[in-house]
Amino acid sequence: MTTNSERMPRGVYYIIGNEAAERFSFYGMKAILMVFMTQYLLNSLGEDASMTREQASTWYHTFVSAVYFFPMLGALLSDIFLGKYKTIILLSIVYCFGHLSLALMDVPFTAELVEPKVWLALGLGLIAFGSGGIKPCVSAHVGDQFDASKKTLLDKVFNYFYFAINFGSFFSTLATPWLLKAYGPAFAFGLPGILMFIATIIFYVGRKDFVIMPAVGWESYKKDIFGPQGLKALGRLIIIYFFIAFFWALYDQTGSSWVLQAESLNRTVNLGFMSFEILSSQLQAINPVIVMAFIPLFTFGVYPMTEKFVKLTALRKIGAGFFITALAFAIVAMTEQWIQEGLTPSMGWQLLAYLVITAAEVLISITALELSYTQAPNSMKSLVMAIFMLSISFGNVITASVNSFIQNADGTVKLQGASYYWFFTALVMVAGVFYVIAATFYQEKTYLQDHTKSVEE
Secondary structure, three states, X not given: OOOHHHOOOOHHHHHHHHHHHHHHHHHHHHHHHHHHHHHHOEOOOOOEOXXXXXXXXXXXXXXXXXXXXXXXXXXXXXXXXXXXXXXXXXXXXXXXXXXXXXXXXXXXXXXXXXXHHHHHHHHHHHHHHHHHHHHHHHHHHHHHOOOHHHHHHHHHHHHHHHHHHHHHHHHHHHHHHHHHHHHOHHHHHHHHHHHHHHHHHHHHHHHHHOOEOOOOOHHHHXXXXXXXXXXXXXXXXXXXXXXXXXXXXXXHHHHOHHHHHHOOOEOEEEOOOOEEEOOHHHHHHHHHHHHHHHHHHHHHHHHHHHHOOOOOOHHHHHHHHHHHHHHHHHHHHHHHHHHHOOOOXXXXXXXXXXXXXXXXXXXXXXXXXXXXXXXXXXXXXXXXXXXXXXXXHHHHHHHHHHHHHOEOOOOOEOOOOHHHHHHHHHHHHHHHHHHHHHHOOOOOOOOOOOHHHOEOO
């Protein structure tokens, strides 16, 4: 018989359903962004206005950086003024309008009124604000459903949460590239918008089953942040997040430089009785499939087996992830070298790289998500989640800056072909070494919510 301490809180299922739909919307839009900017972007006269590879990469990583910068604003809005629930509802509406703006780029009447590139900038800005703003609130809100009596379920629920992210990501990464090719940008960007609207409705329906923690107000918030406990917690975590940023500088290139490399790969699938070609932007769909397979594999296989030989702490999992990330980029670098030599490598090489980098993602991203929640003082849960997401923002700033810097005035680039990928391989290796040194000084302290202070809103 299942005891209360072993039973998942009812509100968790609404949050996970919301997350699956929201992630469909975000990753669906993100999956086609590079291809759209380099192949489909028009001006108000309907003429080709496509960006170069480096220009599109700069736009892409600047957008992703903004997505993970705005969590700081969402966290402050949540923790000081509105609370997590109201913040999520408000910014989800902003998010929906961002998707609408992207869908309007390809509508003749609206494209004539406003340049498609302006719609693009407006849509990406609203999505960055809406998506970024709710990120720390949703992940902290799911943790708020658990008190000390259900502490043992936290690891499981964050795995479920991450599973939902990748469930939504998988289907959207397959669907939106096909929609873009078959029906154009309006349909391809419109479907993610519809899913974001559905995500908002799911979250609203679950309001009666949520444990809703109130905003603490500025005075209490200021006291907690600048008090000894808050400063120590932030100081410890920020050092870890600084190094994690270098993982994201590489990982998020699966949506930019890896997609562009895939254009030069042999993507034909031959089943004997039929053959078909996978679109370059659809290769990303393998990542969420591997994540969904790896979560139970690591939880019930890899981690218990490793524990027989070495104590497997959260910090050690993250450290291992850095060097596995370097291996993934080394595979991509070798593949790029073959392309430079005039060969057409199989997409299997990039799929192998996805397998490796997804293992690093499970070790770093999921572990850091749980670490961020448990190591944050109770009044600072959303803030610490936001600071963790700043590591993703900073990682994309690194990548965008590199892509901007390597562009020469004559149209050439400083890091040609495989040298681009080898540069990032070396970068994450160096970051991994320094992380291992820094992690030896980290001292863990866990904080969980007291549900007697929750409120109904």
